[in-house]
Amino acid sequence: MTTNCAGCAEASEKAKELKKIIAKYKDTRGALIPVLHEAQEVYGYLPLEVQREISLGLDIPLAEVYGVVSFYTQFSINPKGKYQINVCMGTACYVKGSNEILDKFKTRLSIDVGDCTDDQKFSLDACRCIGACGLAPVVTINDEVYGKLTADDVDDILDKYEDK
Amino acid sequence: MIKNIEELNALKDRALGNITVRLDRTENPSPEGGKIHILVCGVAGCASSGSLKVAAAIEDEIKKNNLGADVKVIKTGCFGLCAEGPIMMICPEHVMYTKVAPEDVAEIFENHIMGGKIVTRLLAGEKEYEEIEDRLPQIPFFAMQKRIALNNCGIIDPENIDEYIALDGYQALAKVLNEYEPDEVIDEIKKSGLRGRGGGGFPTGRKWESSAVVQDHEKYVICNADEGDPGAFMDRSILEGDPHSVIEAMIINGYAVGARQGYIYVRAEYPVAVKRLGVAIRQAEEYGLLGNNILGKGFNFNLEVRLGAGAFVCGEGSALMTSIEGKRGEPRPKPPRSAEKGLWKKPTVLNNVETYANIPQIIRKGADWFNSIGTEKSKGTKVFALGGKINNIGLVEVPMGTTLRQIVYDIGGGIPDGGTFKAAQTGGPSGGCLPAEHLDTPIDYDSLTKLGSMMGSGGLIVMDEHTCMVDLARFFLDFTVDESCGKCPPCRIGTKRMHEILVRITEGKGTLEDLDKLEVLARNIKASALCGLGQSAPNPVLSTLKYFRDEYIAHVVDKKCPAGVCVSMIKYKIDTDVCKRCGICKKGCPTQCISGDKNTPFAIDQDKCVKCGLCMEKCPFKAILKNA
Numbered sequence: 122m123t124t125n126c127a128g129c130a131e132a133s134e135k136a137k138e139l140k141k142i143i144a145k146y147k148d149t150r151g152a153l154i155p156v157l158h159e160a161q162e163v164y165g166y167l168p169l170e171v172q173r174e175i176s177l178g179l180d181i182p183l184a185e186v187y188g189v190v191s192f193y194t195q196f197s198i199n200p201k202g203k204y205q206i207n208v209c210m211g212t213a214c215y216v217k218g219s220n221e222i223l224d225k226f227k228t229r230l231s232i233d234v235g236d237c238t239d240d241q242k243f244s245l246d247a248c249r250c251i252g253a254c255g256l257a258p259v260v261t262i263n264d265e266v267y268g269k270l271t272a273d274d275v276d277d278i279l280d281k282y283e284d285k
Numbered sequence: 286m287i288k289n290i291e292e293l294n295a296l297k298d299r300a301l302g303n304i305t306v307r308l309d310r311t312e313n314p315s316p317e318g319g320k321i322h323i324l325v326c327g328v329a330g331c332a333s334s335g336s337l338k339v340a341a342a343i344e345d346e347i348k349k350n351n352l353g354a355d356v357k358v359i360k361t362g363c364f365g366l367c368a369e370g371p372i373m374m375i376c377p378e379h380v381m382y383t384k385v386a387p388e389d390v391a392e393i394f395e396n397h398i399m400g401g402k403i404v405t406r407l408l409a410g411e412k413e414y415e416e417i418e419d420r421l422p423q424i425p426f427f428a429m430q431k432r433i434a435l436n437n438c439g440i441i442d443p444e445n446i447d448e449y450i451a452l453d454g455y456q457a458l459a460k461v462l463n464e465y466e467p468d469e470v471i472d473e474i475k476k477s478g479l480r481g482r483g484g485g486g487f488p489t490g491r492k493w494e495s496s497a498v499v500q501d502h503e504k505y506v507i508c509n510a511d512e513g514d515p516g517a518f519m520d521r522s523i524l525e526g527d528p529h530s531v532i533e534a535m536i537i538n539g540y541a542v543g544a545r546q547g548y549i550y551v552r553a554e555y556p557v558a559v560k561r562l563g564v565a566i567r568q569a570e571e572y573g574l575l576g577n578n579i580l581g582k583g584f585n586f587n588l589e590v591r592l593g594a595g596a597f598v599c600g601e602g603s604a605l606m607t608s609i610e611g612k613r614g615e616p617r618p619k620p621p622r623s624a625e626k627g628l629w630k631k632p633t634v635l636n637n638v639e640t641y642a643n644i645p646q647i648i649r650k651g652a653d654w655f656n657s658i659g660t661e662k663s664k665g666t667k668v669f670a671l672g673g674k675i676n677n678i679g680l681v682e683v684p685m686g687t688t689l690r691q692i693v694y695d696i697g698g699g700i701p702d703g704g705t706f707k708a709a710q711t712g713g714p715s716g717g718c719l720p721a722e723h724l725d726t727p728i729d730y731d732s733l734t735k736l737g738s739m740m741g742s743g744g745l746i747v748m749d750e751h752t753c754m755v756d757l758a759r760f761f762l763d764f765t766v767d768e769s770c771g772k773c774p775p776c777r778i779g780t781k782r783m784h785e786i787l788v789r790i791t792e793g794k795g796t797l798e799d800l801d802k803l804e805v806l807a808r809n810i811k812a813s814a815l816c817g818l819g820q821s822a823p824n825p826v827l828s829t830l831k832y833f834r835d836e837y838i839a840h841v842v843d844k845k846c847p848a849g850v851c852v853s854m855i856k857y858k859i860d861t862d863v864c865k866r867c868g869i870c871k872k873g874c875p876t877q878c879i880s881g882d883k884n885t886p887f888a889i890d891q892d893k894c895v896k897c898g899l900c901m902e903k904c905p906f907k908a909i910l911k912n913a
Contacts, residue, residue: 154591195594216674252521254677
């Protein structure tokens with residue numbers, strides 16, 4: 122029987138990718154963090170099954186894998202939105218009002234920091250300094266950088282993505 | 286493949302010809318290799334504000350006008366004037382244009398490149414100069430700087446190793462391998478007086494020595510590029526603008542201490558830096574400057590990039606090493622020091638990016654040249670990332686001992702919108718605030734520590750009267766509570782308690798007793814936390830308590846926030862003399878707490894008001910006052 126399920130094909134494609142990643146780092150010292158980074162690239166986040174796969178592949182106890190995943194803020198065990206909003210909360214941005222911008226995103230999307238909208242379209246995070254202090258306050262949405270913002274700009278920015 | 290020093294020199298001579306047009310034209314009057322070079326900043330702030338689109342537009346314009354033989358565009362590192370980005374410079378005349386949009390490019394070509402006339406509206410700094418001349422030194426922002434660590438940033442193409450070699454790149458490595466014994470390298474660095482640029486300011490030469498004396502066939506050198514201090518981005522700029530200077534220094538470091546393997550630990554938040562480092566390492570490997578038998582001198586050294594994953598504590602040496610080992614980035618108690626037992630329990634030297642960026646020039650120009658710059662105990666220069674309420678936001682590199690006033694006013698251009706300088710924050714979450722009374726302090730490691738702050742990695746955030754110092758202290762404690770790894774109780778629990786007190790104060794529920802409690806807690810945490818992160822976490826609180834105690838007292842006694850930042854203490858009031866009773870504020874109020882109509886004066890019910898400020902924003906007559 123052939124499967125026509127697009128989701129299954131995608132899942133097995135990803136599983137293959139993951140196997141490749143693990144094989145690539147198998148003999149590297151301190152491989153866990155690079156593997157987690159690349160696995161997250163593939164899956165968008167690190168669900169328990171993926172962590173289990175990595176634990177088996179690298180022969181590291183699952184508890185330790187989970188311990189590392191939960192220690193570092195870059196690793197997420199929850200799926201992220203199609204558009205990942207990051208509001209920079211570095212000092213330079215903060216003294217220029219980034220908290221007001223973050224509040225505006227929270228109210229407009231009705232989600233809290235770290236959450237994702239129900240339609241999986243937007244996720245909202247407050248991040249540490251991204252080193253674009255010349256443009257403070259700064260927000261990034263996926264790879265796009267928005268600088269020198271005020272809370273009033275938030276609606277226009279989100280409208281751009283709502284239509285997509 | 287460069288087999289020996291002669292081949293390196295031959296390559297240098299060839300490569301130099303290609304970039305003479307970018308160097309000072311009085312020294313190099315006959316530019317070859319293209320008549321005009323257009324340098325576009327392709328990193329950090331400029332890239333974020335669209336400089337790559339500008340570079341693409343320039344390419345298009347070159348093609349359109351058939352100028353391929355005469356005009357070349359180069360994506361360089363940071364010029365420093367980040368707030369004015371995207372920035373470009375046209376050489377040989379060294380004219381700098383700021384805030385260039387892709388739409389401006391056609392005009393630049395028509396008037397400047399082909400017409401020989403400056404586009405004055407896009408000029409940096411003084412706009413009145415019309416003549417094409419070497420004007421950079423006339424802009425105060427550049428005139429007062431001395432660039433060592435940022436020497437090549439903004440001049441060379443960071444993705445082209447030849448351009449680095451053209452400007453004496455890898456000559457320091459050649460000199461070291463050819464003329465120096467390992468201990469002589471360490472002596473030279475010790476003599477230079479270079480101190481670590483990442484925070485503590487530990488003498489670099491001594492650090493190298495303590496690892497060199499340990500006998501072990503397996504040793505490591507690590508570059509700490511986990512620039513977590515919010516508001517500091519000099520390491521990012523160096524890695525993105527001049528990655529080879531760091532690589533060269535690390536090879537020298539390896540030779541000096543007897544290590545054959547190096548790691549660069551970079552924040553994952555800096556994807557461009559990671560990419561550039563990858564390119565640079567590959568090029569150095571192809572040229573045989575990394576790998577086995579470097580320059581035919583029998584020395585082997587390899588380099589690997591490791592990514593952080595968003596943990597501030599990994600900027601601490603032992604935590605960083607634990608993270609490279611693939612574990613939770615928790616620091617460990619010392620001794621043993623990393624010089625004896627570091628990465629994989631082997632002797633390890635860890636230096637910061639900016640520290641490394643100084644090394645090749647110290648070797649080339651000599652320790653005496655370097656230690657003639659700076660103050661008695663702090664030699665050389667320091668890169669500061671100016672941010673916050675200051676006109677010229679960006680990166681500046683000044684000799685140690687430059688005063689805060691010179692940095693903020695002469696180079697930084699002062700406070701925007703006629704604001705007044707209130708304080709400068711240095712050292713990020715580990716540092717403190719310098720109030721206006723210390724504007725004339727010459728800045729070096731020791732003067733900052735004496736004032737209760739620290740150099741840190743060089744973030745310098747300027748604040749004006751609209752910043753509440755209590756709220757700022759709370760902001761930094763927010764940061765440390767969040768970033769505390771949780772291993773030692775003083776940091777895990779202590780900073781949390783401090784944070785709770787600060788929240789109480791900013792909500793108007795604090796008491797005078799709270800201030801004493803804060804101080805006691807702060808001193809205890811400083812004395813007992815396991816690592817530098819915990820030990821320095823109370824600094825922002827202690828320094829604001831020291832210099833801005835009156836502001837704390839206003840919060841706890843008068844229940845007022847003088848800067849008007851702490852929301853719960855803000856009171857909106859309607860000035861009935863100015864109010865025209867139009868009712869716009871009443872319509873807009875989300876909690877319907879405004880009463881009044883044509884015949885009765887408007888008023889705000891303070892109990893219901895959520896202090897959103899919408900009424901003040903909407904009022905056409907400015908009749909709503911904040912904290913009056």
